[in-house]
Amino acid sequence: MQVYRSIDQLPDFKNSVITIGTFDGVHQGHQKIISALKKEAAKMQGESVIITFHPHPRRIVNPQYHLQLINTLDEKIDLLRQAGIDHLVVVPFTEDFSEQSADEYIENFLIKNFHPASIIIGYDHHFGKDRIGNYKLLEEKAEHFKYNLVEIPQHLLNEIAVSSTKIREAILASDIVTANQLLGYSFSFEGTVVQGDQLGRTIGYPTANLQYTDEDKIRLGHGVFAVYAEVAGIRKKGMMSIGTRPTLNKSEEKVEVNIFDFDDTIYGQKMRVTVEHFLRGQEKYLSLDVMKDQLHKDKERSLQLL
Incomplete structure (x- = not known):
């Protein structure tokens, strides 16, 4: 797996299949998205790409928010490497980045840097200033920018959210057996x-x-x-x-x-x-x-x- 900590020197990805998220915990729920990503990349004869952000967007958008991350960035990188992803792009999340409009995010960030053949994303994914951008906007732009849009099922997104919450609760409660079972490690x-x-x-x-x-x-x-x-x-x-x-x-x-x-x-x-x-x-x-x-x-x- 190739790791990039900037978007300034990215390669020309071949038929990139991308997904975007924090992937905190890289737990068994996340593994289902990773599996779908790799399967779609194989179908497109392309490369699997995960886009994540550092620092966590909440640290920039709401500095008072107390983060309780399951993984540090280095831990996340190691876990995604074990999962067999082709490329991981760690995008520096800044105030300027958060001020992009939803249209700018799609055209100047996603299309310009990744030229995606497919985007795998959840119905509840929001992006751009004030989180205006959503799945519907990506759907509207798909034909113009020539990418396939693959929706992550709602039940899987719910499963991931529930698992992440249960893992954090278990860790805080010293219930390491439950935490490790849900994490898969x-x-x-x-x-x-x-x-x-x-x-x-x-x-x-x-x-x-x-x-x-x-x-x-x-x-x-x-x-x-x-x-x-x-x-x-x-x-x-x-x-x-x-x-x-x-x-x-x-x-x-x-x-x-x-x-x-x-x-x-x-x-x-x-x-x-x-x-x-x-x-x-x-x-x-x-x-x-x-x-x-x-x-x-x-x-x-x-x-x-x-």
């Missing part, structure tokens, strides 16, 4: 390893304290999880705690990962955490010794599950 996130209070080391469970690297990405709810941790090219089993550490009477949320059979110094490095299983909720223990016994049980269960 295991949810992950990235953090930078920062200095902690090193309490874990004193009880035999040293942890890497993480600071999230992307403010717009959704965050997992509180709990203890069985995970895979990847840092400096090494992937290991581990367990993770997200919460306020009630045993220590703390209130600040901490993300701590205990990596099994690993004792390298990794401060300042980025870690990718893949979340596989929910072990338990936050608990307050009478003493550090009681907490240590529970951590031993958590580790044993993690090793069984991973």
Whole structure:
């Protein structure tokens, strides 16, 4: 898959079959659109092209809106590459771009840059200044600009919307089993390893304290999880705690990962955490010794599950 982060140096696409969207999560509902895109491209003897935007349009149109994206841009790119798309065009979404009229969007953006043989789009797709443009306008222009217009069925669009909502709700509620089932892969996130209070080391469970690297990405709810941790090219089993550490009477949320059979110094490095299983909720223990016994049980269960 070729990735373009600008529209200034796009190739001459061959019979391009395009679809447009944020594709946040690239989950199983999205995979049905991707499958239709690839099928149409094969029929047209052309190339499959996904057009997406960065930053998310809502960040520009409504800066106060709190985004909770399932994927970062880099994660989305990796997932779409795995899906077997020919081209991904990441269009920089700016205020100027959002000010285009619907007609300008079609002629100066879609036709000029992509020369589409087919456009696959939903009935509820809106574009152009004040979101005036819609499926009907694309339909009216199809004969003049010589493209086929393929409608994504309403039931599939509803399925995608429901799935995306359920995935976000599951992640926030620490229901990682449901989230991973709907995604079709295991949810992950990235953090930078920062200095902690090193309490874990004193009880035999040293942890890497993480600071999230992307403010717009959704965050997992509180709990203890069985995970895979990847840092400096090494992937290991581990367990993770997200919460306020009630045993220590703390209130600040901490993300701590205990990596099994690993004792390298990794401060300042980025870690990718893949979340596989929910072990338990936050608990307050009478003493550090009681907490240590529970951590031993958590580790044993993690090793069984991973």
